[in-house]
Structure formats: C-alpha cells, structure tokens
Amino acid sequence: xxxLSIEKSSSATLFQLWGRVIFWCFLITIFSSxxxxxxxxxxxxxxxxxxxxxLRKIAHLLExxxxxxxxxxxxxxxxxxxxxxxxILTFFFTLLFSMSDEWHQSFVYGRGGTVFDVMxxxxxSFIGLFFLEKYDSNQKFALRDEQQNEKxxxxxxxxxxxxxxx
Numbered sequence: 811x812x813x814l815s816i817e818k819s820s821s822a823t824l825f826q827l828w829g830r831v832i833f834w835c836f837l838i839t840i841f842s843s844x845x846x847x848x849x850x851x852x853x854x855x856x857x858x859x860x861x862x863x864x865l866r867k868i869a870h871l872l873e874x875x876x877x878x879x880x881x882x883x884x885x886x887x888x889x890x891x892x893x894x895x896x897x898i899l900t901f902f903f904t905l906l907f908s909m910s911d912e913w914h915q916s917f918v919y920g921r922g923g924t925v926f927d928v929m930x931x932x933x934x935s936f937i938g939l940f941f942l943e944k945y946d947s948n949q950k951f952a953l954r955d956e957q958q959n960e961k962x963x964x965x966x967x968x969x970x971x972x973x974x975x976x
Contacts, residue, residue: 827884834877835907841873842911845919867930874931875938878904882942897939904935 882900889896908931912923 824884824887827880827887830880831877831884834873834880838873838877838907838911839914842915842921843918845921870927870930871934871937874904874908874934875941877907878935878938879942882939897943900939901932901935905932908932908935 878900881903882896885896885899886893905928908928911931912925912928914923915921916923
C-alpha cells in the first residue's frame with residue numbers, strides 16, 4: 811500500500827491505516843522516552859553545537875508531519891467524507907498527542923516538555939496536512955484530465971466509426 815494512497819475500505823485496510831497511526835505514536839513515545847544524553851567527552855558534540863538543536867527540531871517537524879498524514883488517511887476511510895472536518899480533527903489529534911508527549915517528557919530523566927516543541931510539532935502536522943492536501947488535489951486533477959481525455963478519445967472514435975458507416 812502506498813503511504814499516501816487511499817484504498818478500498820475494508821476491515822483489513824482500516825486495521826492497516828489505524829495500525830500505522832498507533833505504531834507511529836508508539837515510535838514517537840519511544841523516542842521521547844530516551845534520556846537526554848549530553849554526550850560529555852565526545853568530540854563530535856563540540857562541532858555539532860547548534861546543529862543538534864536544528865536537527866532535533868527538524869525531526870519534530872517530520873515525525874508530526876507523518877503522524878498528521880497517517881491520521882488523516884485513517885480518518886478519511888473511517889468517517890464521513892467531510893475533508894475539512896478530517897483536516898481539523900487530525901490537526902487537533904496531533905496537537906493533543908504533542909501536548910501529552912511533552913508532558914510525558916517532563917518525567918524522563920534529562921528531558922523536559924516545552925511549549926516551543928508543541929508549536930514545532932503542530933507546525934509539522936500542519937505542513938504534512940498541507941502537502942497531503944496538495945497531493946490529493948493534484949491526484950484529482952490528474953484523474954479528471956484522464957477522464958476528459960478518455961471521453962474525447964471515445965467521441966473521436968465514435969465520429970470515425972460514424973463516418974466509416976456512411
């Protein structure tokens with residue numbers, strides 16, 4: 811199954827879609843459970859400096875962007891076809907999960923939950939949802955164009971067949 815595709819809604823497909831969401835939430839929680847090892851004594855930590863901070867924030871963007879994509883796909887196949895509602899529900903789900911994840915980090919040695927990380931996570935979710943919307947609209951336009959081309963081709967073939975008969 812393509813990560814972005816929507817397939818026929820069966821119980822197996824729903825299990826795959828929601829399983830992907832649950833698995834991704836589990837992975838985020840596992841990553842968040844890691845103590846913040848400072849890396850004292852490691853030479854590469856010296857040259858990483860601000861890069862480490864930037865890389866962590868990019869990781870936040872990516873993991874919550876994917877969580878947003880996976881969640882929206884699962885919602886689309888589970889509930890009524892109301893795209894705006896799916897977008898809003900997905901965004902709030904990822905926001906609440908981010909808040910709970912940051913709260914969870916406040917109990918992990920060397921870690922702490924921050925509002926800034928919740929904002930980064932929310933931006934990641936929004937960016938993922940934005941790209942998914944763009945992908946979906948491109949797919950719809952491509953499908954529409956393909957259907958129009960098939961219709962034109964059929965009309966052309968019908969015209970040729972009519973001329974041959976005359």
